[in-house]
Amino acid sequence: MAKIFRVSVRAGMTRVVEPLARSLLRAGVSPNTVTVAGTVGVLVGAIGFGARGQFIPGLIIVTLSALTDMLDGTMARLRGGTSRFGAFLDSSMDRIADSAIFGAVAYWLATQDDRLGLVAALICLAAGQVVSYVKARAEGLGMTCNVGIAERPERLITVGVGGLLSAVGLDWGLSAVLWILAVLSVITVGQRVAHVHGQARDAKVSVDA
Template sequence: MAKIFRVSARTALSSVVEPIARALLRAGVSPNAVTVAGTAGVLVGALGFAARGHLLIALVLVVVFALTDFLDGTMARMKGGSTRFGAFLDSSMDRVADAGIFGGVAYYLATEGDRWGMVAALLCLAVGQIVSYVKARAEGLGMTCNVGIAERPERLLSVGVGGLLTIIGLEWALPAALWILAGLSVITVGQRIAHVYKQAQAQA
């Protein structure tokens, strides 16, 4: 279901993103520059606004700049495909952005006196990095690892929905979303390890 949703979302975004991508390429902007700019924007939203409790502004900025992850990929395809460095940079900047988002949320919850919410945010940060590492390590060994119920889009959507519900007055929503996400992320790590184990056994 999650994969079907992502495919539908990508199809809907294509009609908006592709003209922008063409315009940026004509202006001489590189996909790598868009990747870095998008990450910088996410960090401004997360650390400059979410950490200080300005959740609505933070949510808008993070959503807008997170979409550059789709824009830079579209630009790369239009140029004939992503380079090895471009793929490396994109993955690295995703990790930086995720750290900024969950770090900013953890700081905000700590200042609000919600220690358990802060713990949940830090767990999401730590386990989310492990989710990404497991995939990268598997692919580095020549195996696939595109499985799991809490991949990056689901992780960002979860914290975004929790933040939105908190903005409209449900103060418990963000910590609750983080705890659910932390649990799903742990399950995802297990799913990916099991998936790689089956491949390794088949290749043995």
């Protein structure tokens, strides 16, 4: 259900950003430039604001910057498809952006002496990177790995909700949400490993047969 909703939202947003994508292409702007610009925006929002506990402006900047992930994809599609380097750059910038977001949250919690929240943020940071790595490694081996209860969009939305709760005065909200996300992220790692294991086992059975 979540994936169906996400696909529907993405399709609607694509229709909105397509005119902008065409304009940027006519102006000579490349999808890779937009990818890097979006990541820089996330760094500004996360490190410049989120790390100081200014979650509302941080969330606004990070959200607007994250939308470039859809914009650069639309631009690439209009140009005839994503290049191999473009796909590599996009994935690399996503990892940098995710690290900045959770690193900034961890830093803020450390300054507030919230040790439990800090531990949860670090688990989210590490598990999120593993979730992405497992998928990339599986695809590099010729398998699929599009499964998991807490994929990248869910992780970013969840930490955003935690930031909003903290911004409106519910100081416990961020830590609570991070612990929920930490558990879901670890479960997602297990789901992906199990999924890849099943494919590898089926492939071995087919070869042996």
